[in-house]
Amino acid sequence: MTDTAHQQAVYGGASATGQAASAAAASDVLLRTQDVTVTYDLTKEALHKTNLEFRAGEVTALIGPSGCGKSTFLRCLNLMNREIPRCKIGGQIFYHGRDINTPKENLFELRKSIGMVFQQPTPFRKSIRENILFAPKKHGRLHGKDEEDELVETSLRQAALWDEVKDKLKQSAHALSGGQQQRLCIARTLAMKPDVVLYDEPCSALDPISTYTIEETIRQLCDTGLCQIIVTHNMQQAGRVSDRTAFFYVGDMVETGTTQQIFSAPRDQRLSDYLTGRFG
Numbered sequence: 001m002t003d004t005a006h007q008q009a010v011y012g013g014a015s016a017t018g019q020a021a022s023a024a025a026a027s028d029v030l031l032r033t034q035d036v037t038v039t040y041d042l043t044k045e046a047l048h049k050t051n052l053e054f055r056a057g058e059v060t061a062l063i064g065p066s067g068c069g070k071s072t073f074l075r076c077l078n079l080m081n082r083e084i085p086r087c088k089i090g091g092q093i094f095y096h097g098r099d100i101n102t103p104k105e106n107l108f109e110l111r112k113s114i115g116m117v118f119q120q121p122t123p124f125r126k127s128i129r130e131n132i133l134f135a136p137k138k139h140g141r142l143h144g145k146d147e148e149d150e151l152v153e154t155s156l157r158q159a160a161l162w163d164e165v166k167d168k169l170k171q172s173a174h175a176l177s178g179g180q181q182q183r184l185c186i187a188r189t190l191a192m193k194p195d196v197v198l199y200d201e202p203c204s205a206l207d208p209i210s211t212y213t214i215e216e217t218i219r220q221l222c223d224t225g226l227c228q229i230i231v232t233h234n235m236q237q238a239g240r241v242s243d244r245t246a247f248f249y250v251g252d253m254v255e256t257g258t259t260q261q262i263f264s265a266p267r268d269q270r271l272s273d274y275l276t277g278r279f280g
């Protein structure tokens, strides 16, 4: 990316929704990648040098055709790719200014702060309440029932699920609908009080109403200062939910900017073709 493009990406005009301006700390860059690459099977570079910044209180959408490297890039941001045999992450990933792409990084600690929500809802085979409490208990964060009750309620409220489940917290999470399960997974992630949440196609298995609820939830979470990054195939969703968008194509991050600029005035022909449905 050129310096000019980079500056436009980082300091570009108003957001698509205008909501970023009201975010708690919109200017804080929490995550920044510097020349990040990903190589599978030690030889196949699936992601070429990628430079992006992500700020508190903003949502960034990662878009592009199938196989272009969106999920590969997303999984770098909390070093999940490290768990794939023969996969190598190159470059630097700065989290609060500290490079986390080092062998000594404590992944257990890191993932408390950089949470992830997957395509398929994956609640534990436990009650709704225990889904929320499982990780905080494991990390020794909770002291007594009052703290547990408060965390369960706060997390479920943040994920817009409290009203639907408050009278059945001891029921199995697997008895919830798909959309409710996905919101429970968001609540479970929020219970660890992360400052970054990564979403990999979080609505692709859901109906339109559940999708709408999750999009609303994501937007509302911006007001807490959370930095959110979402991979989506759905252009309308990217337009509705994100402040910034980055377009990937065959392993390259081709263009980034405010969502408004990306959708209304794309500079790169490949992005323009993608947005107009010439390929996808």
Ligand SMILES: Nc1ncnc2c1ncn2[C@@H]1O[C@H](COP(=O)(O)OP(=O)(O)OP(=O)(O)O)[C@@H](O)[C@H]1O
Residues within 6 Å of the ligand: 040, 041, 046, 064, 065, 066, 067, 068, 069, 070, 071, 072, 073, 084, 233
């Ligand atoms: N575990 C893996 N081992 C080897 N190659 C992989 C692995 N995961 C992804 N790839 C390859 O890396 C490239 C990018 O894949 P990735 O899943 O990141 O793309 P994507 O843009 O998220 O695609 P989609 O939208 O279809 O999910 C593809 O060529 C894919 O085959």
